[in-house]
Amino acid sequence: MTAPTQTPGDTQKSLPMALLRAREAVMARFRPVLARHGINEQQWRVIRVLAEMDTMDATELATRANILAPSLTRMIKALVEQGLIAVAKNPADARRLTLTIAPRGLALIASATPESLQVAADIDAWFGADNTAQLRHLLDRLSQFPPD
Amino acid sequence: MTAPTQTPGDTQKSLPMALLRAREAVMARFRPVLARHGINEQQWRVIRVLAEMDTMDATELATRANILAPSLTRMIKALVEQGLIAVAKNPADARRLTLTIAPRGLALIASATPESLQVAADIDAWFGADNTAQLRHLLDRLSQFPPD
DNA sequence: TTCCTATACTTAACTTGTTAACGAAAACAC
DNA sequence: GTGTTTTCGTTAACAAGTTAAGTATAGGAA
Numbered sequence: 001m002t003a004p005t006q007t008p009g010d011t012q013k014s015l016p017m018a019l020l021r022a023r024e025a026v027m028a029r030f031r032p033v034l035a036r037h038g039i040n041e042q043q044w045r046v047i048r049v050l051a052e053m054d055t056m057d058a059t060e061l062a063t064r065a066n067i068l069a070p071s072l073t074r075m076i077k078a079l080v081e082q083g084l085i086a087v088a089k090n091p092a093d094a095r096r097l098t099l100t101i102a103p104r105g106l107a108l109i110a111s112a113t114p115e116s117l118q119v120a121a122d123i124d125a126w127f128g129a130d131n132t133a134q135l136r137h138l139l140d141r142l143s144q145f146p147p148d
Numbered sequence: 149m150t151a152p153t154q155t156p157g158d159t160q161k162s163l164p165m166a167l168l169r170a171r172e173a174v175m176a177r178f179r180p181v182l183a184r185h186g187i188n189e190q191q192w193r194v195i196r197v198l199a200e201m202d203t204m205d206a207t208e209l210a211t212r213a214n215i216l217a218p219s220l221t222r223m224i225k226a227l228v229e230q231g232l233i234a235v236a237k238n239p240a241d242a243r244r245l246t247l248t249i250a251p252r253g254l255a256l257i258a259s260a261t262p263e264s265l266q267v268a269a270d271i272d273a274w275f276g277a278d279n280t281a282q283l284r285h286l287l288d289r290l291s292q293f294p295p296d
Numbered sequence: 297t298t299c300c301t302a303t304a305c306t307t308a309a310c311t312t313g314t315t316a317a318c319g320a321a322a323a324c325a326c
Numbered sequence: 327g328t329g330t331t332t333t334c335g336t337t338a339a340c341a342a343g344t345t346a347a348g349t350a351t352a353g354g355a356a
Contacts, residue, residue, distance in 0.1 A: 011196050011212065015271065015280065016178060016189075018287040019171040020214050026164055028295040031314090040314085041164075042342065049159050059304060064159065066168050071342050073306055078341090095304040095351050123163065127290055132163065135290065138283040139166040142275055147176040179344090188344085190312065207334060219312050221336055226311090243321050243334040 029119045037112045039084075042067060044112070046075060047084055050101040051109055057090070058097040084108060177267045185260045187232075190215055192260070194223060195232055198249040199257055205238070206245040232256060 011017055027041065034044050045065040050056060056064075062072045076099070079085045084105035090096035101109075124132050159165055175189065182192050193213040198204060204212075210220045224247070227233045232253035238244035272280050 010200055011193070013284070014196075015268065015284065016171060016174055017193065017214065018284050018291070019167055019174065021291040022287040023164060023167040023171065024214060025291045025293040025295070026167065029293070030164060032296075035315095040341075045159070045165065048162075052158055057304080066165065066172060068343065068345095069305065070307080070344080074342075093304085093352070097305075120163065123290075123293060126293060131286055131289070135283070135286040136161070136163065136166050138279055138286070139170040141279070142271075142283065143166070143169040143173045145173040145177070145271060145274060147173070183345095188311075205334080216313065216315095217335065218314080218337080222312075241322070241334085245335075 026123065029122065030116065033112065033115045033119060036115070037108060039108065039112075042071070042075065043079060043084070046072070046079065047101060047105045047109060050085060050099060051106060055098050055100050058099060061099055079105075174271065177270065178264065181260065181263045181267060184263070185256060187256065187260075190219070190223065191227060191232070194220070194227065195249060195253045195257060198233060198247060199254060203246050203248050206247060209247055227253075 031041060034041060039047075042065075045067065046061065049061060049065045058072055058076070059069065061067075062069050065072075067075070076085070076087060076097075080087055082104070083102055086100045086102045088098045088100070090098045127135075179189065182189060187195075190213075193215065194209065197209060197213045206220055206224070207217065209215075210217050213220075215223070224233070224235060224245075228235055230252070231250055234248045234250045236246045236248070238246045275283075
């Protein structure tokens, strides 16, 4: 007899937990690939986002990579030391950082991408490309849910 | 000219990032509710999972709440001090912990559940109940993706 | 100009995520 | 039964998540 007055939707039905479980199932395959290339998930997000643009402010990078500003501040130091990205001051606005992907960052992306695409292909093969597409569509829409 | 030899699926198409973004959009609404009740997301997962069963091993709890064993070890201390859960040794197997939801944990669930359900209802209203159901179905299926 | 507010990070403090290694107890050989 | 292998949980070490506060610069109002 554990049921409280208000029956909470049981945890299996919780949308946040369903998202978490699905993400974990997928990342369990991606993580070893990235580890083989000496980076973690967050660094991979950062350099990939950065590679799509020639340069970017730290704030925009944080937003696009879904990384909080304090985390990015800490990561930048390590990424620069590894030679994966480059930082410069924005001459027009002294508050801003101008971040750029470095050659070594591009090389890392080039070398990890085939394995990464293979994992994505494995997922598609198992899950069905239609399901993947539809899931992505629903996720993109849900991501627009306004924060209050 | 940033494109490497192998064009990586751009980040907008990355399934892990889409899952992350969607989860963040949803959690941005749940987090304030939980904060108002003095707990964080992970603690909320733990006590809810625990409330569904009368007692549970730490390992099973960790699995169901999607929390890694080392994290749970750390959390247990705080949860016991707050009186939300209770811990006992398993007499039949000295390795195992027997975890139970405490009265204060049930009370917390009862008091936070209405607001939590309201957020879920807001999501359904905005996203469409059909979409929510379909999304949950796809996520559940994807969660079965085998880890190698 | 001066002052007020907003923006772009940074720092700090604490919690959780992640991996690896460790200790103790159970299960399974033989 | 002794020895080996699993399983359960803990500890350790470092990175990232989260919130709040702080610093410097920019923008705008007066």
